[in-house]
Amino acid sequence: MIRAIVAGLILQVNVLTYHNDLSRTGQNLNETILTPARLEAGEFGPLFANPVDGQVYGQPLYMWGLNVAGKGLHNVLFVVTEHDSVYAFDADKNAAPLWQVSFINPPAGITSVPSDALGCQAISPEMGITSTPVIDPTTGTLYVVAMTLENFGQTYVHRLHALDVTTGQEKPGSPVEIEASAPGTGDGNAAVTFKPWLYKERAGLLLLNGRVYTSWSSNCDFGNYHGWLISYDAKTLERVAVYTSTPNWEAGSIWQSGAAPAVDENGNIYIVTGNGTFDAASGGADLGDSVIKLSAANGLSVLDYFTPFNAGLLDTKDIDLGSSGALLLPDSAGTPQHAHLLVTGGKEGRIYVIDRESMGHFSAAGDSQIVQSLPTSIGPLYGIPAYFNNTVFFSGQNDALKAFPISKGLLPENPSTQSAGTIAGMGSVPSISANVGVDGIVWTIQPDALHAYDATNLGNELYRGSYGSYIKFATPTIANGKVYVGTGASVAVFGLLNSPAIGLIENAAGNAASAVAPGSIVSVYGTNLAAGSEAASQNPLPTVLGGSRIVINGLSAPLLSANPNQINAQVPYETVGGIAAVVAIRETGASAPAALKVQETAPGIFVAFNQDGTVNGSSHPAAPGSALLLFVTGLGPTQPPVPTGVAAPAGPPVSAIVPLSATIGGVSTEVLSAGLAPGMVGVFNVTLTVPEQPTGNYPLLVPLVIRAGGVASNSLTVNIDL
Numbered sequence: 001m002i003r004a005i006v007a008g009l010i011l012q013v014n015v016l017t018y019h020n021d022l023s024r025t026g027q028n029l030n031e032t033i034l035t036p037a038r039l040e041a042g043e044f045g046p047l048f049a050n051p052v053d054g055q056v057y058g059q060p061l062y063m064w065g066l067n068v069a070g071k072g073l074h075n076v077l078f079v080v081t082e083h084d085s086v087y088a089f090d091a092d093k094n095a096a097p098l099w100q101v102s103f104i105n106p107p108a109g110i111t112s113v114p115s116d117a118l119g120c121q122a123i124s125p126e127m128g129i130t131s132t133p134v135i136d137p138t139t140g141t142l143y144v145v146a147m148t149l150e151n152f153g154q155t156y157v158h159r160l161h162a163l164d165v166t167t168g169q170e171k172p173g174s175p176v177e178i179e180a181s182a183p184g185t186g187d188g189n190a191a192v193t194f195k196p197w198l199y200k201e202r203a204g205l206l207l208l209n210g211r212v213y214t215s216w217s218s219n220c221d222f223g224n225y226h227g228w229l230i231s232y233d234a235k236t237l238e239r240v241a242v243y244t245s246t247p248n249w250e251a252g253s254i255w256q257s258g259a260a261p262a263v264d265e266n267g268n269i270y271i272v273t274g275n276g277t278f279d280a281a282s283g284g285a286d287l288g289d290s291v292i293k294l295s296a297a298n299g300l301s302v303l304d305y306f307t308p309f310n311a312g313l314l315d316t317k318d319i320d321l322g323s324s325g326a327l328l329l330p331d332s333a334g335t336p337q338h339a340h341l342l343v344t345g346g347k348e349g350r351i352y353v354i355d356r357e358s359m360g361h362f363s364a365a366g367d368s369q370i371v372q373s374l375p376t377s378i379g380p381l382y383g384i385p386a387y388f389n390n391t392v393f394f395s396g397q398n399d400a401l402k403a404f405p406i407s408k409g410l411l412p413e414n415p416s417t418q419s420a421g422t423i424a425g426m427g428s429v430p431s432i433s434a435n436v437g438v439d440g441i442v443w444t445i446q447p448d449a450l451h452a453y454d455a456t457n458l459g460n461e462l463y464r465g466s467y468g469s470y471i472k473f474a475t476p477t478i479a480n481g482k483v484y485v486g487t488g489a490s491v492a493v494f495g496l497l498n499s500p501a502i503g504l505i506e507n508a509a510g511n512a513a514s515a516v517a518p519g520s521i522v523s524v525y526g527t528n529l530a531a532g533s534e535a536a537s538q539n540p541l542p543t544v545l546g547g548s549r550i551v552i553n554g555l556s557a558p559l560l561s562a563n564p565n566q567i568n569a570q571v572p573y574e575t576v577g578g579i580a581a582v583v584a585i586r587e588t589g590a591s592a593p594a595a596l597k598v599q600e601t602a603p604g605i606f607v608a609f610n611q612d613g614t615v616n617g618s619s620h621p622a623a624p625g626s627a628l629l630l631f632v633t634g635l636g637p638t639q640p641p642v643p644t645g646v647a648a649p650a651g652p653p654v655s656a657i658v659p660l661s662a663t664i665g666g667v668s669t670e671v672l673s674a675g676l677a678p679g680m681v682g683v684f685n686v687t688l689t690v691p692e693q694p695t696g697n698y699p700l701l702v703p704l705v706i707r708a709g710g711v712a713s714n715s716l717t718v719n720i721d722l
Contacts, residue, residue, distance in 0.1 A: 012581055012593055013479045015062040016135040018204030018260035019384060019431070023328040026386035026475075031433035033481030033590050036441060036454050038496060039462035043589065044452075045497050046465055047482070048094035049490040053102075054083030054112070056486025057123065057258065058132040059204070059475040061142075062091060065579045065595025068098045069167045072514050073579070073595035076165070077477075077484055078135070079491045084112045084128035084146050088168060089491065091482065092501060092592045099168040103128070103161070109152035117149065118197070120220035132204035132260065132475075134212065136234060140165045143212045143234070145178070145201040156197040160214060160232055176237040178214065180230050184247025184285070187224060192247055194230075198223045202253075203325070204260030208296060209267060210234045211241075217255030217274065221318075227252035227273050227288075229261070229300060243300035245287050251276030251315075252288035252322075257429070257473045259325025259384040264340065264356060268303060269294040272344055274322030275315040278307055281362040289314045289321045291344055291352070293359060306354050306370060307362040314348060321346035325384040328356070333390060335409035338371050343392055343411075345381035350374060351394070351404075353411060377413055378402060379422075383429035383473050388440055388455055391416070395428040395444055401451075401458050403442075417458040424448065426472055433478040443483060445474040450485055450494060467492040480592040499589030500548065502526040505582055505596050508568055509604025509633050510714055515597040518573045519644075520604070520634040521682045523566055524550055526591065529584050530562040540645040541570065541681055547587065552596070553580045558645030558681065570682045571598065572644045573637075601636040601658050603706055603713035606683070621699055621719035622690045628664075628704075628718070630686040631677065635660070635708045638676055648676035656684060658709040664718060665702030667691045690720060698722050 012030075019026040038044060061078040068074050068088070076098065077091040084103040089095070104110050112128035115121050123130060133144040142163045150157050162174035180194040187193060194216070203215035216228035227245030232238065245252035253274040254261075262270040276288025285302075289311040293304040314320050321344070329341040340356040353372035354360065360369040367373035379396030386393045391405045399422055402415035428444035432455065440455030441462060447470045454460040469488030477484040483494040508521040516522050530546030541558035543549050550557040550569045553576065557569040567584065577600065581593040607615060609629040614620035622628055635656040648654050654676040662669050672687040686706060693700055699721035706713045 012064040013062070014064055014137065015477050015479055016137060017207065018059055018132040018258070019475065022208070022263040024259060024262045024325055024384055025327065025388070026384070026430060027388050027432040027434065028478050029434050029436050031478060031481070032435050033496065033499070034433055034441060034478070035435070035439040036462055038589065039441070039452055043496050043498065044463050045494065046467070047493045047495050049468060049492040050089050050094060051490045052079055052081050052087055053085050054081035054126065054128060055471055055488050056081055056491060057130045057471055058486070060477045060484045060486055060491055061133060061135055062477055062479040062484070063135065063137065063165060064480065064593065065581070066165060071098055073597060074098060075480065075592060075595065077491065078133065078142060079486065080129040080133060080144055082112060082123065082126050082128045082130065084148060086129070086142070086144060086163065086168065088165070091479070093503070101163065101168040103146040103148060103159070110148050110150045113147050113149045113156065117153070118219045119222060122220055123200070127200060131201040132258065134205040134207040135165060136207055141171055141234070143205055143207065145205065145214055147200065158196050158199070158201065160212065160237060162237060173237045176232065178230065180228060180239065180242045182242050182244045182247055184244065186226060186247055186249050192226055192244055194228060195223070198225045199228070202255040202258060204258060206261045206263070206269070207234065208263055208269070211296065213261060213269070215254040215261060215271065217253035218251070221251070224250050225253065226250065227254045227276065229254060229271060229294070231296070231300065241296070241299040243294060245273045245292065246276045247285050248279070249277035249286050252286065255322055256325035257323050257383040258475065262326040262328050264328055267296055269296055270326035270328065270342060272322045272324060272326055275318055275320035278311050280305060280307065291321070291326060291342065291354060291359065293356065304359040305361060306352070306359040309362070309364055309366050311362070314346065319347040319380070323347045324381045327385050327387060327392070329387060329406070333406045333409065338409050341371065341409060343385060345378065345385070345394070347380045347382070349376070349378055349380045349396055351377055351411065372410055374411065374413055377404070377415070379427065382426040386430040386432050386442070388432040388434060389437055393430045393442055395423055395430050397425070397427045398422050399427065401428070401430065401442065401444060401453060403458050419453060419458045419461065429473055429475045431476050431478060443476045443478060445476055445485055450476065450483065465494065481590065482592060496589040498528055500526060500528045500584035500586055500591040502582065502584055502591045502594040505594055507602060507604035507634060509606045515599045515602045516571055517600060517602040517634040517636050518571055518575045518598065519636065519682050520571045520602060521560065521568060522571055523568050524582065524584065525566050526584065528564060528586070528588070529567050530564050531586065533563040535561040539647045540643070549585050551583045551585060560681070570645060573641070574644065599711070601708035601711045602634040603632055603708045603711060604634050605704070605706065605713050605716045606631040606633070608704065608716060608718055616718050618719055621721035623722060624690050624692045624720065626690050627672065628688045628690055630688065630706070632684045632686050632706065632713070633682055635674065635684050642676060645681060647679050647681050650678045656708070660686065660706060660708050662688050662704070662706045664688070664691055664704050665693050665700065665720070667693065693720060
């Protein structure tokens with residue numbers, strides 16, 4: 001187990017978009033902490049729930065090692081609510097938000113939208129932020145669409161916001177109001193127009209090649225609505241392109257039960273529309289109840305499409321295709337004849353397997369022109385399926401969770417395995433966690449509980465646990481040993497019950513700076529860090545104390561002491577600068593990776609001794625002109641180098657390489673020597689001369705600061721007297 005966790009630390013997990021990736025597979029293949037064995041052993045369960053101000057319909061998103069303004073490095077969970085709020089939580093703590101923003105201002109007449117005002121109770125009692133946001137990690141921007149009711153109930157508005165992930169503040173040019181029109185006769189004139197009160201942003205947002213795509217569906221099929229895909233420049237938020245699915249008649253929503261548009265390797269976009277008019281087979285432009293392939297190269301244009309033979313029936317019976325999204329399978333699942341496959345379904349309960357290079361258009365005689373059409377294999381499908389290990393997982397309405405392995409580019413009519421019994425309500429949205437191709441777990445949020453199943457045998461249910469009030473089509477987020485579930489009033493967090501948890505890492509000398517240096521002594525604080533208390537008594541230092549180890553970027557750190565709430569360790573000299581992943585590992589499990597900034601130097605002063613060997617203090621001040629001996633960590637590389645975890649020799653001296661400077665009371669002073677303290681690991685002795693102080697009003701309490709390569713230490717108060 002430990003070897004697998006250490007290997008998994010090379011890649012850290014981020015969940016920045018709906019269902020994990022642009023193919024919408026729903027798989028996290030870098031999960032080394034959660035395994036079927038641990039769940040079967042009863043080690044997994046609810047940890048805590050962070051309250052929010054409304055229902056959580058969007059999938060929570062996750063960023064590892066984010067430097068939050070004024071609050072340091074955190075693993076951050078982003079949560080949006082129907083009350084028009086965006087939250088950034090520490091993903092590993094039951095604590096107040098790192099930041100929160102709200103897009104409403106009731107005294108100014110700006111509120112979320114009451115469902116009664118829309119005459120639609122599909123989402124009730126209010127609508128605000130419904131879709132899953134998307135994050136650009138390069139620019140540190142979270143894009144989210146919010147609906148508000150303004151002018152004291154007179155005006156409906158949708159806005160696209162671009163928020164700084166570290167502060168929640170709006171980026172320049174943000175927000176912009178959603179407005180659009182397109183050529184067409186569907187509104188009774190030469191153009192169709194986006195009318196805000198008719199729409200909600202239900203499908204997740206898409207970020208692609210510097211563009212943000214928003215997809216639009218109706219409110220309970222009311223009014224003369226259309227399906228819209230509208231793109232914006234990710235930097236300026238200027239509208240770039242508009243596509244409507246039914247420009248010459250009506251309907252054709254893009255809702256997909258929350259699934260975001262999918263994207264292939266060539267940057268083509270795939271959407272699935274709901275019930276609506278269809279006339280493309282006779283040369284028209286309306287594509288209701290269709291799977292549509294769009295080029296984003298120059299605006300948005302239709303490249304190809306598939307429409308079921310019974311599209312008219314699907315429309316009139318409201319058993320539309322658009323209740324699921326498009327799942328793009330990897331090339332390994334296809335054949336030379338059909339290398340690029342797409343899988344989807346709809347309310348009819350039919351599975352469609354489509355060749356993305358030749359989607360088949362429409363045939364009134366049947367669907368034989370596509371790769372596969374399976375009419376009775378699953379129940380009505382609300383929500384996108386998931387893919388893992390050459391298998392597609394479906395969770396239909398009033399049906400079991402089912403696994404369909406792919407063979408020669410085809411799905412079998414019957415599943416290879418399925419869960420016991422049926423899933424109540426409208427089914428669920430499966431997501432996958434695995435360690436590359438092993439330890440696969442299928443997670444679903446069902447009305448009664450969070451469920452976990454063995455991906456190799458869905459009949460083996462690994463876990464079932466309550467989370468709070470249910471949200472339909474809710475999609476779990478799995479990252480770094482935890483599962484996050486949006487509920488009616490919170491985000492519930494599940495994980496290993498007795499595993500270590502890191503709360504804080506800092507320079508052991510007390511330097512509050514956010515960085516450490518290779519070779520530094522650091523203190524790791526948290527819970528369940530070690531089985532008991534133990535101190536090192538050997539040279540080189542051990543890498544296991546109290547049944548625990550600390551791993552930094554895959555390297556086991558030498559340990560000085562360990563207890564359940566604190567471990568003191570040396571950062572290995574081999575640690576490369578940048579953001580490092582730190583994990584505490586015990587036999588009971590591993591912590592979520594904590595982020596730690598590593599740089600060449602990060603000095604921290606433990607203590608100062610006077611020239612006579614006494615500890616500097618009020619009873620033992622230092623005289624001007626005398627020497628101070630400091631014990632310091634974080635001065636960086638040495639000459640000669642000393643191996644990680646090995647105490648410095650008694651001789652010859654091991655000197656710090658990086659130039660040092662120092663001030664006492666703001667007065668520069670001479671650094672007489674700086675080298676590793678003999679017999680100690682990661683600790684330097686620095687000798688200084690105490691300068692005369694300008695005030696001359698002794699005794700004095702003044703700050704002592706050293707700098708290594710220009711990086712300042714903590715400030716240590718020293719006593720000076722004549």
